[in-house]
Amino acid sequence: MTASPIPAALLRGVRRHLDAPQAEIVAIQRQPLPGGLSGGHLASWRLRLRKAGAVSALTLVYKHGDVAAGEFMKGASQREALTYAALADRIPLTLPTVVAVHAAAGEIWMLPFPPAKPATHWRAAWDEGDVRAVIADLATLHAAFWNQAETPETWPWLLQPTLADARRLLQDGRAGLERIWEEALFDDSLTPERTARLLVLARDPAPLLDALHAGPMTLLHGDAGFQNVAIAQGGCLRIWHDWQLAAWGPPTLDWATFLHPWAYPEAPSPLPFRAMTRLYLDELARCGARLDPNAFQHQLDAALLWRWLIQWGPLWGKYRERLRPEVQARLGHAFERLQWPALARWSSRPGQ
Numbered sequence: 001m002t003a004s005p006i007p008a009a010l011l012r013g014v015r016r017h018l019d020a021p022q023a024e025i026v027a028i029q030r031q032p033l034p035g036g037l038s039g040g041h042l043a044s045w046r047l048r049l050r051k052a053g054a055v056s057a058l059t060l061v062y063k064h065g066d067v068a069a070g071e072f073m074k075g076a077s078q079r080e081a082l083t084y085a086a087l088a089d090r091i092p093l094t095l096p097t098v099v100a101v102h103a104a105a106g107e108i109w110m111l112p113f114p115p116a117k118p119a120t121h122w123r124a125a126w127d128e129g130d131v132r133a134v135i136a137d138l139a140t141l142h143a144a145f146w147n148q149a150e151t152p153e154t155w156p157w158l159l160q161p162t163l164a165d166a167r168r169l170l171q172d173g174r175a176g177l178e179r180i181w182e183e184a185l186f187d188d189s190l191t192p193e194r195t196a197r198l199l200v201l202a203r204d205p206a207p208l209l210d211a212l213h214a215g216p217m218t219l220l221h222g223d224a225g226f227q228n229v230a231i232a233q234g235g236c237l238r239i240w241h242d243w244q245l246a247a248w249g250p251p252t253l254d255w256a257t258f259l260h261p262w263a264y265p266e267a268p269s270p271l272p273f274r275a276m277t278r279l280y281l282d283e284l285a286r287c288g289a290r291l292d293p294n295a296f297q298h299q300l301d302a303a304l305l306w307r308w309l310i311q312w313g314p315l316w317g318k319y320r321e322r323l324r325p326e327v328q329a330r331l332g333h334a335f336e337r338l339q340w341p342a343l344a345r346w347s348s349r350p351g352q
Contacts, residue, residue, distance in 0.1 A: 004028075010109055013100020014047065014058065023051040033061070040065045040077065040244075045109065060099055065106040065244065070319055071172040072311050075157070076244035077106025082157050083243040084108060091219075092144050093137050093240045113239055116230040121261070122330060124226035128270040130235055135276060136283045137238055138224055138258060142251045143287030145219035152248040159222060159247035161310060162212050166205070169310040174202040176317025177309075189332030190316060194340065197347050202309050211302035212250045215295065220247040220254045225261040252296065252303035255280060256338075263334035273337075301342040308339050 006025045015023050026048040033042040041064040049056045065077020081103040088095050097111040118125040126134075145151055152158055159165055177199050179185065186192050201208055221228070222245025230239040247253070259276070262269040269276070277300075281291055312331065315323060 007100075007102065007107070009102035009107065010100045013098075013109060014049070017099045018049075018051065020051045023049055026050050026055070030062070044112075059112060060109045061112050063108040063110070070314050071168050072314060073244070074168075075159075078103055079157055079159065079246055080242070080244040081106050081108050082155070083246045084110075087155055087246070090144075091240075092140050094238060095243075096239055096241050113230045113241075114232040114237065116232040116239075117235075119226050119230070121227045122264050123266040124261070126226060126231065126270060127235075130231050131270050131276065132279060133235065134226070134229055134231075134238060135258075135279050137229075137240065138221070138254060139280055139283030139287055139289075141221065142218045142254065143284060143289040146289045147216045147218070149217075151219055158219075159245055160249065161247055161253065162209055162249050162306065166209065170202060170205055172318060173309040173311075173313030174199075176313040176315070176319070177202050179317040179320075185317065185320065187328070187332065189335050189340075194343060197343055198305075198309065198313065201305060201346075202313065205306070205309070208302045208306050208309075211299055212252065212306060215250055215252070215291065215299050216289070217249060218251050220249050220251070221245070222247045222254070222257070224254045224258045226267075227261060250299060250303060251284075251291075252299040253307060255300060256303040256307050259338060260334055263337040264330050265333045266330075301346050304339050304342040305346060308335075312339075 006028070011025055014025060015021050028048075029046040031044040031046070033044055041062075043062045045060045045062045047058045047060065049058055063077075063080075065080065081101040083091075084095065084098040085101045085103055088098070096113070098108060099111065100109040101107065117130070152160060152163075161169060177195060180190065180195055181199060184192075186195060221240060221243065223242060228240065228242040230241065231237070232239065255277070258280075259273055261267055262273070262276075271279070277296075278293075281293060281296060284291060312335075
C-alpha cells in the first residue's frame with residue numbers, strides 16, 4: 001500500500017465508472033507488470049474503495065508511456081490516451097475498457113483483459129478463423145473512416161506519417177541510414193547494396209509518397225500486428241489495444257504492420273500472405289471500399305519501404321545500442337520475407 005497522492009484523473013474516472021460521485025479511493029497497491037518493446041511502463045493497481053460506507057476493491061492496469069527516444073514514438077503515450085478519451089466511441093472495434101486517462105501525462109487506467117489466446121511480440125496462437133476475423137475487423141475500421149478528410153482536422157493529434165509528420169520521421173531514418181553507410185554497419189540482411197537503395201529513397205522520398213497518396217486515406221491503428229489484438233472467449237472477443245501510433249494515412253501502412261509479425265521465424269501464418277491480402281481486399285469491398293489489387297500491391301511495397309525508413313532505419317543506425325542480437329535476427333528474417341522483396345520490386349521499376 002502507498003500513501004502517495006491519489007491521481008485526480010483516476011478518482012474522476014473511478015467515480016464515473018462506478019456511477020458513484022461520492023466514491024473515494026482509500027489506498028492503492030501497485031505491482032509492476034512486464035512492459036512492451038517500446039519502453040512503456042505497465043503495472044497492476046489494486047484500489048481499495050469506499051462507497052456509501054462499504055469497502056470494496058477494484059483492480060486496474062496502469063499504463064504510462066515512458067517510450068523509447070526517437071521521432072517514431074514521439075508523443076505516443078499522449079496519442080494513445082487521447083484515442084481512448086476522444087475517439088473510442090467512433091471506432092467500430094472492441095477496445096479496452098478504459099476507466100481513466102490523464103492525456104497530457106500519457107497515463108491510462110483500464111480493466112484487465114479476460115484470459116486470451118497466447119500472443120507475444122514474436123508469435124501468436126491463432127488459427128485461421130482468428131486471422132479471418134481480425135482481417136475483417138481491420139477492414140471495418142478502415143472503411144468506417146474511408147477518405148473522411150475531416151478526420152485529421154477533428155483529431156489533430158493523430159499521427160500523419162506521410163503528411164504533416166513525414167519530414168521529421170524521415171530525418172531520423174535518413175540519419176540512421178547515413179550512420180550505417182558511413183560506419184559500414186552492414187550485416188547479412190542489411191547489405192551495402194540494400195543500404196544504398198534505401199538511402200536513395202530516404203534522400204528523395206517523393207516517389208514513395210506519391211504512390212502512397214495515390215489511393216485513399218483513412219484512420220489507422222498504426223501497429224496492427226497480432227501482438228496488439230487480444231483474442232478471448234473462444235475467438236468471439238477481439239480487443240484492439242496499444243493505439244500509440246493511431247494515425248491518418250494510407251490503409252496499406254496498417255496492412256504492412258499486420259503482415260510484419262507473421263514474417264518472424266516463430267510465427268507460422270495460418271494463411272499465406274497473398275491469401276490474407278485477398279481477404280482484406282474482399283472485406284474492404286464488402287464494406288463498400290474497393291481497391292484495385294495491382295495498385296494496392298504497388299502501394300503496399302511503398303508502405304513497407306516507408307515504414308522501414310521511419311521505424312527500422314533509426315533503430316538499425318541511430319539507436320543501434322537498443323538492438324539486441326536476437327531481435328536483430330528476427331527482424332532480419334522478417335525483412336527477407338517482406339521489405340527486401342518490396343525493395344527489389346521497387347528498384348526494378350522503370351525510372352527507379
